[in-house]
Amino acid sequence: MMVFLVVVSLLPLVPSGQWWIRVWDFPRLQLTVLLVLPLSLLAIHAWRSRQCKEHKAWLAVIVMIAGWHAWHILPFTAVWATEVPTAQAEPDRPHPTLKVLTANVTFANDHYAEILNMVEQEDPDILLLIEVDSALNEGLASLDEEYAHRVGEVREEGLGIVMWSRIPLLEKGVEHLVSERRPSVFATLDMPEVGPVRFIGAHPVPPGLLERNAANDDEERQDSRERDAELMLIARHVQKDPDNRWIVAGDFNDVAWSRTTKLFAELSDLKDPRRGRRLLSTYHAERPWWRYPIDHMFVSDGFHLIDIDRVRVQGSDHFGILTTLTAARKDQAKPEASEGQEQEAEEIVEEGEADAAESGAGVSEQ
Template identity: 35%
Template sequence: MSVIIERKIVFFLCRLAVGLLALVLIVGTVIPLLHSNAWWVRIFDFPRVQIALLTGLTLAGYVALRLYGSLGGWDYALAALVGLALVWQLISIAPYTALYPKEMSASRAEDDSNRISLLVFNVLSDNRDVAALRDLIRDTDPDIILLSEPDQWWLEQLDGLEDDYPYTLLQPQDNDYGMLLYSRLKLKDPEVRFLIDPAVPSFRAQVRLRSGSLVTFYGVHPRPPGIERPDEEQDSSREKTAGEEGEDGDRVDSDVRDAELLLIASEVKELGSVPVIVAGDFNDVAWSRTTHQFQRIGGLLDPRVGRGLLNTFDTRSRFLRYPLDYAFASRHFLLAELHRLPDIGSDHFPIFAVFDYNPESLSENDPPQPDAGDAREADEAIEEGKSND
């Protein structure tokens, strides 16, 4: 075989490989635009940064191919579509860069009587490095500690924490959805609630700041889309379908997660002018349709906007990392600090946030405004989540 023929074959194979990658990235960009709660649709919400990086490399691949040979019409068509996909992905993630205007203004207050600091951390139920967590609590000295995924072992190992954090809300569970709340600030009317999923708790309490002001606090950790259904739910699903496999198999769709988040957002809206903080492992990315709708309905600010991604999951992969853990706040607050803390043994990084309650900040912060159909869509999503649970 001549050298010329070999080069033509190699060039064709390179065009084919780049073309196939382009098709995958185009489909991966389009799928999240579908108005569907199916898990295989919603998981494409997550890798926008990764898809943006790969689309950029694909465009570079087309440029390199053009330098070494001629391209066909389908090559240029795919390159154009990949370019559009890149623009769309960059638009989606641009708010979570330092180049974008900040959604929550920075605090300049010196008085800490209206300040509240939070440590938000998914401990990973089978993680056993409790000493690292205790060290982190000592170093950060937060007012409130919200832990996701703790079981009874974690509760026992954290025995004595109540000496410094006398106000607690404790719901350890063995299904990876337990939560523990420790606070040095007084809690009023603390409650554990099972809003949508009877196996997944959420917290609500009023927190009394040092100044005496009350802040409504929500702690959340809904199920993510795409995970395997618990055995008992699989059995129930099979009974309902007379032994036939469901359309989405034995994996969890996003309807229950979305319903819980939108139900909380609706509650926040009903509270009116009350200062609110919602924190926890949302199992959703900041740029998803659900999280944006959650913010718009609740009028909640994301301190990440204009400051950075602060990816918290997964500590075990540098490439596949997403922002899943949050502390959203109403427009009554200014941001004093926001940090992603070091890896301490979980698959999540801890998040540390410090907010200043300042009623005068209402004029400084401009929360997302609800769209015309948000309330109706939220009601439909909540009803769907309740019926599908």
């Protein structure tokens, strides 16, 4: 068992987009807990047969693997420094606030009334719902009366994504960055007293998902390359317009500590409000011992955090993420990714686009 735990803990270091390698990025917390078993067995064996060098060697391996996982997880606890500053109350100088709720509602979810009640209770300024199919779109039609502005694409099979906004939109559109099956929402909010705020809502394909290959009509497990490429392309959009404030949110189908998500943050210079605060794992909502932080909210400088928390979404296997921000001074700094990071991102995009084209879903084939 110990050999297995060592192998799967280090497997994500392999530079590959294969889904059966990338999925081991996800359960680092669970793998850390599993280390209790070999540690207990080792302690029992050492007590019965007296200590020996082999026991010390295995103990060192267990400690190193536990430390390796902790290095990934601890930045999302209170022991770490925060990336997004906490907003300071200034009663004499109130700052504009923005409340954003993003949730994967899970397609075929028919708990329309409960979802509408949740939205009414949380009362976000911006609402991003993922996996909106035609039935959900119809069941949540009253949102169009509550929110004056809307942008998105309704699709079946968990591929839809829609954003509702009370804040006027200067620009809005839907883009298919890597795969014609996967829409992303792009909008520019005209935030009162602040000015333009660029917003992207995304839902890249998860590694390991069984999807039909349009090129050969077979079902195949999806590798991580399309997902990784989409995140790199979103980072490029931010890089090209660093002077504006940015919010990027959605179900990334990638954990907060993965190399891909870290590279996305480094390229875009966007910050994760959870760092230095809480992990806020969002999937799977019904399986507490098998949860990962795959739903995200990234912001540029120019925002401070008032609050961030999970929200129960009835009928969904995801928690939503509710974030309340306040505007702050923007430093106008440009992202400073290294040449090596830029090259890595370029290779990821090329591989992802090649994978999409191979499956018959490349955007050039529309």
